[in-house]
Structure formats: C-alpha cells, structure tokens
Amino acid sequence: MSLEQLIKQCKKRERKAQEELFKLYSNKIFGVCLKYSRSKAEAEDNLQDSFMTIFNKIEQYNFKGSFEGWIRRVAVNTVLQKYRKEKESLFEITSKEIEDVVEVDIDNSEDVSLDYLLDLIQQLPDRYRLTFSMYVLDGYSHKEISELMKISEGTSKSNLARARMILKTKIEEDGLKRKVESL
Structure with a gap:
C-alpha cells in the first residue's frame, strides 16, 4: 500500500491504517520526542500524545510537502503545547x-x-x-x-x-x- 493510500485510510479513521502509520513513523517521531523530553518515559508519553494529535489532525494534511515533515512539526507542536501548559513562568536573563x-x-x-x-x-x-x-x-x-x-x-x-x-x-x-x- 502506498503512503498516500495509507494516509487516506487514516483520514477515514481506519484502525489498521493508523497502526501501520504508527509502525512506519514511530521510531522517527520518538527521536523527535526524545530531544524535547526529560526522560525516555516522558518521550514515550509524548510519542503517544503526538500520534493522538496526528490522527486527530490528519485530515488537515493536504499532500503538499513532505508527510514526514508534517508529522514532525505536529509532534514538536504537541510537545511544546504540553510544555506551555506545565510551565509556571519563564525568566529573562540580562x-x-x-x-x-x-x-x-x-x-x-x-x-x-x-x-x-x-x-x-x-x-x-x-x-x-x-x-x-x-x-x-x-x-x-x-x-x-x-x-x-x-x-x-x-x-x-x-x-x-x-x-x-x-x-x-x-x-x-x-x-x-x-x-x-x-x-
């Protein structure tokens, strides 16, 4: 099955297609999550959150540009959004x-x-x-x-x-x- 077909099936919320997409990209997205996380366990949580967001927003992907680039951006934004919710405040240094x-x-x-x-x-x-x-x-x-x-x-x-x-x-x-x- 081509990537385009897989994405189209994911847009229809087909579970098997979502599982296949996860298998295809989870290692790469885990690497992204690991860079932004304090621990491997947190990176695993961020990976799951990222894929939940990817599957919820996949209908926004319009087949223009790299799909991998798109899911990487979604993952980074998901982690940053989680961080923004957790942070108390940022302090400025002079x-x-x-x-x-x-x-x-x-x-x-x-x-x-x-x-x-x-x-x-x-x-x-x-x-x-x-x-x-x-x-x-x-x-x-x-x-x-x-x-x-x-x-x-x-x-x-x-x-x-x-x-x-x-x-x-x-x-x-x-x-x-x-x-x-x-x-």
Missing part, C-alpha cells in the same frame, strides 16, 4: 549575563558521545532544553522558536546562551574537553 558566559577551553582529542550529550540535554531545565533542541538539533530560527514557545526572540537567545553555558559547565565538571561551541 544581556550582561550572556556576555559573562565564559568560553570553555576544550581539547578535541577527547570524545563526547552522542548519548552523553543527549543525556545532558535532557537534564536541562525545560525552557533551555526546548530552546536548545529546537535551535541546535532541529534548525529552528529564534523567530520561529519565539512564535512556537510564545516568548520573545531575546528570551530565545538568552535561553540558548544559558543552555550552552550549563552544558559547557557540566562537560567541564565531568573532566571532558572538547569544542562545545559548535553545539
């Missing part, structure tokens, strides 16, 4: 605090594994983790982040700077030396 971020002297000879970095990213406070993941891992602009998270562009930049500072500090504390600025 430009002076951003300027005070000290660069890390990093030696490229030691390896920082992807799993290690993902673990550190998951430990970041929500506002920093989400901003960092969206900007660095998914390539969103600060303008897009500000619109999706309902924060100012300045706050997005501040959150990113603070996330980088926290990650650099944790890596230094663990005794690892490697170029982190490219994160």
